[in-house]
Amino acid sequence: MSANGTDKKPPSPSPLRFSKFFQSNMRILVTGGAGFIGSHLVDKLMENEKNEVIVVDNYFTGTKDNLKKWIGHPRFELIRHDVTETLLVEVDRIYHLACPASPIFYKYNPVKTIKTNVIGTLNMLGLAKRVGARILLTSTSEVYGDPLEHPQNESYWGNVNPIGVRSCYDEGKRVAETLMFDYHRQHGIEIRIARIFNTYGPRMNIDDGRVVSNFIAQAIRNEPLTVQLPGTQTRSFCYVSDMVDGLIRLMEGENTGPINIGNPGEFTMLELAEAVKELINPEVKISMVENTPDDPRQRKPDITKAKELLGWEPKVKLRDGLPLMEEDFRQRLGSPSKN
Numbered sequence: 001m002s003a004n005g006t007d008k009k010p011p012s013p014s015p016l017r018f019s020k021f022f023q024s025n026m027r028i029l030v031t032g033g034a035g036f037i038g039s040h041l042v043d044k045l046m047e048n049e050k051n052e053v054i055v056v057d058n059y060f061t062g063t064k065d066n067l068k069k070w071i072g073h074p075r076f077e078l079i080r081h082d083v084t085e086t087l088l089v090e091v092d093r094i095y096h097l098a099c100p101a102s103p104i105f106y107k108y109n110p111v112k113t114i115k116t117n118v119i120g121t122l123n124m125l126g127l128a129k130r131v132g133a134r135i136l137l138t139s140t141s142e143v144y145g146d147p148l149e150h151p152q153n154e155s156y157w158g159n160v161n162p163i164g165v166r167s168c169y170d171e172g173k174r175v176a177e178t179l180m181f182d183y184h185r186q187h188g189i190e191i192r193i194a195r196i197f198n199t200y201g202p203r204m205n206i207d208d209g210r211v212v213s214n215f216i217a218q219a220i221r222n223e224p225l226t227v228q229l230p231g232t233q234t235r236s237f238c239y240v241s242d243m244v245d246g247l248i249r250l251m252e253g254e255n256t257g258p259i260n261i262g263n264p265g266e267f268t269m270l271e272l273a274e275a276v277k278e279l280i281n282p283e284v285k286i287s288m289v290e291n292t293p294d295d296p297r298q299r300k301p302d303i304t305k306a307k308e309l310l311g312w313e314p315k316v317k318l319r320d321g322l323p324l325m326e327e328d329f330r331q332r333l334g335s336p337s338k339n
């Protein structure tokens with residue numbers, strides 16, 4: 001019996017995997033690679049000359065712009081593809097990120113969000129099984145719902161509304177995790193599950209509704225920072241370079257997870273607004289606005305497992321990460337830098 005609780009041997013790679021004349025050491029598929037975290041992950045993977053990277057994306061919330069420096073590169077391929085349809089490629093690793101992440105986008109077409117999480121993950125697991133690839137799912141801290149335990153560690157089963165407006169996303173990810181473990185136990189697939197906590201950084205969609213991108217764009221445009229009531233709800237924000245480092249360590253390590261990857265620094269939304277005001281625009285106003293249903297009241301990762309099993313912990317503090325994101329937003333908004 002393996003440490004992962006299964007006797008099953010991982011399936012062998014497809015013979016097509018070895019059919020090319022030139023062999024890179026590792027052929028890596030990144031679904032959702034045109035999105036925010038995915039494109040940063042691709043940048044990091046492409047730094048290694050032994051890696052060949054294939055991105056599939058339907059461009060719902062991602063854009064080719066995020067990958068423009070790699071288009072035409074001999075070790076890079078970009079495919080317009082929806083993961084709810086089957087995909088035939090020969091790869092060694094699958095980073096499965098495809099899924100809208102911002103609440104306004106995942107609620108826009110909730111049935112499609114569920115299909116992406118369930119059928120999309122099923123398709124990627126089927127691919128992993130056929131070609132003998134290792135697959136990593138980017139799950140979410142939303143699997144803990146509105147948590148009754150604080151901070152959240154991986155053994156907590158969560159407090160999730162199964163019929164609410166966020167359920168397409170959080171229940172969708174919970175089923176995706178279940179599928180990952182069932183493929184692992186039933187077919188011996190090598191799986192990795194990351195439970196990602198709120199991540200921020202350059203390339204977030206400017207108007208995607210997530211709190212850090214909203215506040216930074218609002219501060220630059222000198223519009224009021226929209227703090228949703230009560231403002232005492234908390235989140236823990238992880239800078240994207242730390243996130244990418246954690247995902248790669250998880251993929252290349254020996255543990256299936258689920259493992260929380262996030263920054264334990266916890267802030268209320270009012271504290272975040274004050275930090276953005278101080279760092280980016282001291283003149284900007286703060287405006288209290290209505291919240292949306294089922295908004296989790298508190299969220300902070302326990303990262304003991306990530307530290308012990310992956311030797312990982314975040315390095316970038318919120319006050320250092322916000323200015324890095326500001327610079328990118330100023331460029332895209334055509335607003336001159338303060339320096």
Ligand SMILES: NC(=O)c1ccc[n+]([C@@H]2O[C@H](COP(=O)([O-])OP(=O)(O)OC[C@H]3O[C@@H](n4cnc5c(N)ncnc54)[C@H](O)[C@@H]3O)[C@@H](O)[C@H]2O)c1
Pocket residue numbers: 031032033034035036037038056057058059060061062063081082083084096097098099100101102116120138139140141195196197198199200
């Ligand atoms: N950013 C966070 O704070 C956070 C937190 C927890 C989990 N995650 C997870 O990390 C992953 C990436 O998040 P992100 O912040 O980069 O979001 P994002 O919206 O920027 O990226 C998601 C990408 O997936 C693509 N996509 C969506 N549906 C697809 C489909 N059916 N087929 C193919 N491509 C599709 C989008 O076009 C986009 O490029 C998601 O799985 C998300 O659930 C993110």
Ligand SMILES: O=C(O)[C@H]1O[C@H](OP(=O)(O)OP(=O)(O)OC[C@H]2O[C@@H](n3ccc(=O)[nH]c3=O)[C@H](O)[C@@H]2O)[C@H](O)[C@@H](O)[C@@H]1O
Pocket residue numbers: 100101102103140141142196197198199209210211212214215226227228229233234235269291292295296
């Ligand atoms: O980390 C996670 O697991 C999840 O976190 C986020 O979901 P959420 O925490 O709701 O992210 P935001 O939309 O950025 O909201 C964070 C908090 O900010 C508040 N908020 C949001 C926007 C705004 O303008 N003002 C504001 O106060 C919200 O009420 C909420 O309490 C992501 O969008 C999900 O994709 C991800 O899976």
